[in-house]
Amino acid sequence: MMDGSLVDGGGGRRDAGRAVRTAARSGAHDTVTTGLAPGFVQANVVILPKAWAADFLLYCQRNGQACPVIGVGAPGDWTLPDLGDDIDIRSDVPRYRVFRDGVCTEEPSDISELWRDDLVTFALGCSYSFEEALLQAGLRLQHIANGTKVPIYRTGIATAPAGAFSGPMIVSMRPFAPRDAIRAIQVTSRFPRVHGAPVHFGDPAMIGIPDIRTPWSGVDPEIRPGEVPLFWACGVTPQLAIEAAKPPFCITHKAGHMLVTDRLNAEFASF
Structure with a gap:
């Protein structure tokens, strides 16, 4: 180390x-x-x-x-x-x-x-780039506060194919209180070269995630009462x-x- x-x-x-x-x-x-x-x-x-x-x-x-x-x-x-x-x-x-x-x-x-x-x-x-911007904006990131990896999910969103390359979009999830969620969308919209704004927020089933408590990779999330999950496109895709x-x-x-x-x-x- x-x-x-x-x-x-x-x-x-x-x-x-x-x-x-x-x-x-x-x-x-x-x-x-x-x-x-x-x-x-x-x-x-x-x-x-x-x-x-x-x-x-x-x-x-x-x-x-x-x-x-x-x-x-x-x-x-x-x-x-x-x-x-x-x-x-x-x-x-x-x-x-x-x-x-x-x-x-x-x-x-x-x-x-x-x-x-x-x-x-x-x-x-x-996403490490926009996470720094979120922290600078005073927003709490659960996985960083807990010292764990961000949870990521395989979605039902199909990526646009090119040649032999195709597959589902992978997303990372960070939960926020509604007021902070609005701010998080604003902040990350400034960084389109590092995933940009979320691709979805709210009901995970709408993007093909059956159970938000069971990520495809990463630690099981803790979503506190009143928090909204925000989903960003992920570089694992x-x-x-x-x-x-x-x-x-x-x-x-x-x-x-x-x-x-x-x-x-x-x-x-x-x-």
């Missing part, structure tokens, strides 16, 4: 993102990045062979709330200069998932030995599309183990 003093973004430490990446690269940090480098954009990662990249990019463009593209690498290039000067995507994510024919076969902390000249890296926006498409080879981040960039969350606000 890395020293928290290295990742303080609140004091203007412009090297906070690099500190997390350096720790991941050295093996000093191989777990979740929740709460690290506050103020800096964290990204979901998908790495595909070039032959599959065009269809995946189209899938992302057609499903921008769930798959907001914030960076794309050139084939064979493991850097993402638009997101950080020294990013090495082969080692800077704390934990990866390797898929073969749509099945996850391993979860390494380094993919250097798996790298190929035809691989294309996609960085997708992450493309992993289900990958499982459905069954590309012969693909690498993603492990949920919660994000690429920490040098970009500030404030840069991604639209107004």
Whole structure:
């Protein structure tokens, strides 16, 4: 586990993102990045062979709330200069998932030995960015207060297909009192590149969630009397599309183990 003093973004430490990446690269940090480098954009990662990249990019463009593209690498290039000067995507994510024919076969902390000249890296926006904005607005986030992962759900909302890529939308849920729910919608609407406003609020059955008390992943939620559940499109959505498409080879981040960039969350606000 890395020293928290290295990742303080609140004091203007412009090297906070690099500190997390350096720790991941050295093996000093191989777990979740929740709460690290506050103020800096964290990204979901998908790495595909070039032959599959065009269809995946189209899938992302057609499903921008769930798959907001914030960076794309050139084939064979493991850097993402638009997101950080020294990013090495082969080692800077704390934990990866390797898929073969749509099945996850391993979860390494380094993919250097798996790298190929035809691989294309996609960085997708992450809800950690809008969560910081919610906290700055004085809104309580239950999972952060409890030190747990946000609950996520598989919905009945079908994503728009592209080539072999298709599947249901995955959503994350955060409950709020009605007044705070309105504020949460306002705040997250400012960040369309990191999922933006909720896709639904209220009755979960309307989006195909049979039991809100049983998430698809994450800790069972505590919804207090009078609170309203809000549902945001989630960056896990493309992993289900990958499982459905069954590309012969693909690498993603492990949920919660994000690429920490040098970009500030404030840069991604639209107004």
